[in-house]
Amino acid sequence: MHFHRYRSRLWAATTAAAAACLAVTTLTAPAANAEPADNPAWGKELPPTDAPTSRAYDLIVENSDKGYAPRGGECSKEVHARYWAYGPDGKVYPTWHPPKDPSGCTFGHEHGDDPRQSELFSAVDWPTFGYTAEVQRDSSPEYSHRHEDHVGHKVMVVNNDPVREGDDGTSVFPPTNGRILATCDVLLKFHQGTHSADAFTNNVHELIYNNRCTGSNNGQTTEARYTALIPLGRPGGFGGTDCPGPFLGAGFKQVGTAEPADSPSDTKSLGRLITDASCVQAIREGKTHFEPLTGTYVPFGDTDLHEFWFADVTVSTSQLNFNIAPLFYVLNPSRYFDSGKPGNIGRQVDLCYDVNVQGQYCDQVRRQGGQRIAWDDVRSPFNGGLRQFRPGNFTVRNSGPTTVYTDVYGRNASTQPFEGSIKQYFSGNSSNPLYVRGTTKDWAANPSDRIHAPN
Template identity: 35%
Template sequence: MQLHITPNLVQAQTTRQPPPANAKLSSAYGMWTPSQFDTCPKSLHDTYWVYGPDDTVYPTWHPSSDVNPATGQTCTYGHEHGRNPAESRLASWTVPFGYVNEEFARTNSGKTRHEDHVGHKIEFKNDVTVGLPGGGTGPVCQILTKLHQGTHSADAFTNNMHELFYYVSCNNGVQMRWRGMHLFGAAGGFEGTCEGFHNVGTFTPDTSPTLENESLRRIPDKGCLTEAIEQAKQQPYYASDAYYSNYREDWSTGFRHGLYKNGDQYLDHWGQVGFDKGYTKLFNIDSGAYFKVMGPSRYFEPTKPNNLGRRIDMCFIPELAALQGDCINVNNLIKQGIPVTWDHPRSPFKGTYRTVHFDWVTISNNTSNEKWYSNAAGTVIRPQPDASQGITIEQIISRTPFAMYYFGNRESDFNGRGVHAPN
């Protein structure tokens, strides 16, 4: 597969091209359009693409700002996708945004799950001398993840299905390349940071299952606002502590997939409670990774349209306006005549500061087969594809009796020129 991206923007404006006229385009390709704050043309944005495994064109990573070849001037896209995968040692393993969404739609009778473009976020670590259970070090490994992690819309209040890519490769031959729709907690609800579980309502697609897989999305809710205001009234010195610690999002993957056999019967393992691991194991993969976002633009507020409370509105509450640095800066800008709305580039609440806890990865494959095929959610896995059962996504699990490696964390603020919510 050819990766149609380059980190060199000067070179990019002369070498990047749109897809061939006869290329098959995915539903995800061309989804983004500029907002009032974005200065790059849509046509330039759509020159960042890759072929997916299905020989279909998908969008992929691009920088937050670019050089417009029509003017020679720097322009902005208004959103970012994390780290540039071209700088990863796994750059040849392409990152087609929306590929699993597309496969899900093809094999599920029109039950679509098309996620927005801006939520796709990439993180990786190169040349990690991994830790081993009980101490010591193991081989040198590469890891790359891509999660659709929107922190701006009402979508994640109800939809638990989000596209996750998980790539690992080590110099001793251990490899994993997994693409799927990961299921974060219960469909139709989410775990509030301050108030516990919220059962919100309908979700898309309406066939999305709820799996007991140790995963969840923890999103700030109204209780966090109440707590921040109360602390500001009673203990102003500590108000910022509650304000900043509560207003983050945690997406815990509980990433686990495996295939076992009982005689001739296949048994799929996705971390469900009560699964009997005494069956004959073919392969098993799991990880303790989770993804944290600081400064999201939203919180859950059931009195607002679509349950969307905008965090920037907190800066106009008297008890908070003069206590938090972010709010002080926002109000100073407004006093200067700059209308800082929730989606303005000068708003500090856009979810660009993220931490990925790669933590540990376990890979075990006791067969001679390295290629497996799964449905979109990874709840059905077989040695051969079967489109009639939705089993179409190729997964790579190296022949490895057992490996458990620790990768640690990585964090960064990906804020860039012109970036704003939704991001």
């Protein structure tokens, strides 16, 4: 695939979708006790005082930079902590909540789509944020732990997504002709923080992936419910975007040591592609790049300060072949990499006060005038809310048991549970790989939700 051309066309598609917006899983690890009943008081009551809590839940209750720190006028920690669910291990986990509580207060961040909208929700229930990290914490030494921040957990729901013959994802817009091979229902949760330095070095991020595809001709169902800390590229650094290019994935910037230090590497995908200061310099200097949609050279601008996260995941045994190759694309992150700034973090919104940086986002900032807008101000358009989640390639071929156990990284598949394992589910046989399109949306588009970075 020619990714330099793919990026330009992908940008056009996501921009169009954004403009329109603006005018796995049943997982189990071996446990001695049965999973408790679901939480009927979701959003209304705190968990029982004797209920064991996960580290992910503790983080949102404690004072932690990875938890929830409400500002004046935002929902209290107590209100936020009412949104929880039991995990397969019987512990309490944070889960999806709306950007605004029914009482009227807002949380300042969003977690994407309401999972209850999914046709899979009745089967898979609430996503439990941080479950894989908890399994890892309970079964591995401390140096192998991974704890992700709360606001980065994002949910995507698509129902009846048509998969067309010949679609491999290289075109920006889904094909409108061609035989429909299947329709797919997808409910996934992915952790993608785009406000902190975390992803500069850390390549493993939690994915909860549920997908059920039904064939158009024979009605055959292919289904996967999968959760793991998936690697996206190599640990310790990241790849370059198409700004300044010359293409997606050019080069690798080594930054530091990943957390955990023994994080596995993904060498099949392009991994995490993050904007750095060289893109900012290209914008300031008025450098141009070829735009295939117009057939002309256009200058780089603030809409090129984006991030692409690619992955390629496989679970394989003598009887099972499961593969997905998703793309998680963020058009308006609040950060970029700059080794000359504290924590290596540059802020996109600060660039808008440089007359040499042009684009629709900075135009929006400049029109507001008055006091300089901070990176975490609700008025900043760089809040990480405009995303495209593509489930991408999907293959299941399984002639064995539907239940398989893996470690937290989705490796070492076994038909029997083992210490530190997660229960996965794979059913059916794909005659051909399916490409699932997913969705593009601005989840921070509603001004009354008052979404701001960190988000």
